[in-house]
Amino acid sequence: MTFQSPKGTYDLLPPASERVLAVREALAAPVRQAGYGYVETPTFEDTELFKRGVGESTDVVSKEMYTFDDKGGRSLTLRPEGTASVVRAVLQHNLHNGQLPVKLWYSGSQYRYERAQKGRYRHFWQVGAEALGAEDPALDAELVALAWRGFASLGLKGVTLLLNSLGDQVCRPVYRAALQDFLRGLDLDEATRARIEINPLRVLDDKRPEVQEQLEGAPLVADHLCAACKAYHEEVRTLLTALGVPFTDEPKLVRGLDYYTRTTFEFVHGGLGSQSAVGGGGRYDGLSEMLGGPALPSVGWALGVDRTYLAMEAEGLLDEAPAARVQVYGVPLGEEARRRMFLLVEELRAAGLRVDMAFGGKGLKGAMKGADRSGARFALILGERDLAAQAVQVKDLTTAEQTEVPLAQVSDVLKGKLQ
RNA sequence: GUGGGUGUAGCUCAGUUGGCAGAGCGCCAGGUUGUGGUCCUGGAUGUCGGGGGUUCAAGUCCCCUCACUCACCCCA
Structure with a gap:
């Protein structure tokens, strides 16, 4: 063999490729039915968009981006996620000057320079949905419910929804300081101690048992939410319950991207090897402003197409013979x-x-x-x-x-x- | 970036104390000059990941290297 696919990437071949295509369509179907419009953005963007949007302190930006200079000397980056691009497109074309919220969905490749393992590749596929320009707990609940329906429509039984609130500009700084005080007193390695100063919330997400043990008794966001955030989160929970979407409160759920505020959620599954998330998202009320736009409180998610496929495989949903090619x-x-x-x-x-x-x-x-x-x-x-x-x-x-x-x-x- | 495991036919893999390169599946052909799937018979396919070393002799032992894979870290 002369050439092979680049490290951390893989080819999708029949018949698996047909099934992946069907997974992608099934995940997108609920949002399309709910009136979300389709958006396509370039697979690469100005590097600065991701640095500002996703956050320099995140691993995604600090070490996982495919960045290169084009012949005109511009620094470009293959998109590591979809939300920043969608917000950029909305601002660039002034879609937010029309009726709000702007509801969009997308489907495409994402790229992160990581060591590959089961469920984690350098090139992967996501279906995403975003509702921009409205601060309404019903919108958060709608999106969560649409994702939930997508997974359910594929026959998945083992998806669990984790839910949390990260607070807003008012209460998060207070919580952040309290958490930092707590974390500084723990016995942690150097990299983690550095993280306390840069992005302390993400320490909560550490999976190592020796770290998790010490996190017993850590201050939780839930106990520091301001009245507005608390009311907002309660309403999201109430609506999800009314819809019959089961969720688990996960006070330590923080997620790895900087732009999240208030509602955050993650869909997890046990069949992905060492990975767990088949999808995730949340509210990002400050992102538009970080990108130079007006206040545009928004919420969205991204679902991993290939991870959903793995989850289906783990549940035995792909065991039947594939459909006939022709009649x-x-x-x-x-x-x-x-x-x-x-x-x-x-x-x-x-x-x-x-x-x-x-x-x-x-x-x-x-x-x-x-x-x-x-x-x-x-x-x-x-x-x-x-x-x-x-x-x-x-x-x-x-x-x-x-x-x-x-x-x-x-x-x-x-x-x-x-x- | 760090650690473990694995690299032998298209695929899944076996290969003993170092001694002729193997199986199953798949593929091709024939049994059936106009009939698939089942069955029978036959056939083709190898840089044993790559390089170096030890040896009369290396798939097997040693060193280096590359790839894949799983895990840490992190995330979809």
Whole structure:
């Protein structure tokens, strides 16, 4: 082999690729149904957008970005997440000057320079949704519910929703100081102590048992929320409960990006190896201003397409044989029949059937194998005898039953049989 | 960035104290000159990840290196 896919990336091939495509569509379906509009943004942006938007203190920005200079000397970065780009696009095109909230969804590749392992790759796919320009707990609840429905529609049973509030500009600084006081008294390694000063909330997210033990008794955001944040969070919880969306309060859920405020949530699953999140998001009321825009309180999420696929695999939802590629498969015998079959196949496709035929001059046996492997219900066998009779042999591959059908009627007959 | 595991046919893998490169599946052909899936028979395919070393002899032992993979860290 001369080349292989770059480290940390992988190819999606049939039949798995078809299923991933279906996962992507299923995750997007609820938001589309809810009236969110589709947005596509470039896969690379001005590096500064992510530094300002995602936050210089995050690992994503400090060590996981694919950054390069283009020939014009601009520093560009392959997007490590989608929200900053969407906010940038909204501000650039003044979508927020219209009716609010602006509701958008997207689907695409994201890139992070990390050591790959199960469920974590340098190139991965997300479906995301954002509702910008409204401070309304119902919007938070709506988005959470739409994501929840996406997972449920795929048959997933093991997804758990974790919910928390990070407070706002009023109460977060107070909490942050209290947390820092607590953390400074702990026995932690140097990197973690440095994190206390830069982004203390993320220390709560440390998975190491020796760290988690010490975090017993740490001050929690929930106890420091101001009245407004507390009321807001209670309303989100009430609405989710009313919708029947089950959630678990997770006071230590902080998430890794700097822009989150108030509501944060994460959908976790146990089938992803060492990873746990199949999706996550929250409110980011200050992001627009960080990017030079007006106040634009917003909420959104991103769901991992490939991680959702892994979760489905872990639940055994992908065990059944994949769907047949086509319904009908042409088996021509000889040159004359091959030309006629080529036309017939196109005719049947135009009539709405899924059809393939044997290519490459295979013999009858080889062509029939092709028919079998295509998953087609019917094989159409066309040789000189049939051409002379202006007919084709229609063979039901499930029963081996074969009937002769006039060429002029094949389309109608097949459509009848396949209904 | 750090640590563990694994690299042998297209795929999954076996290969003993160092002694002729293997199996299953898949693929191709034939059995059936106009019939697949089952069955039978036959066939093709190897830089044993790469380089170096030890040895009469290395897939096997040693060193280096690369890749993959899992985990830490972090996140979707």
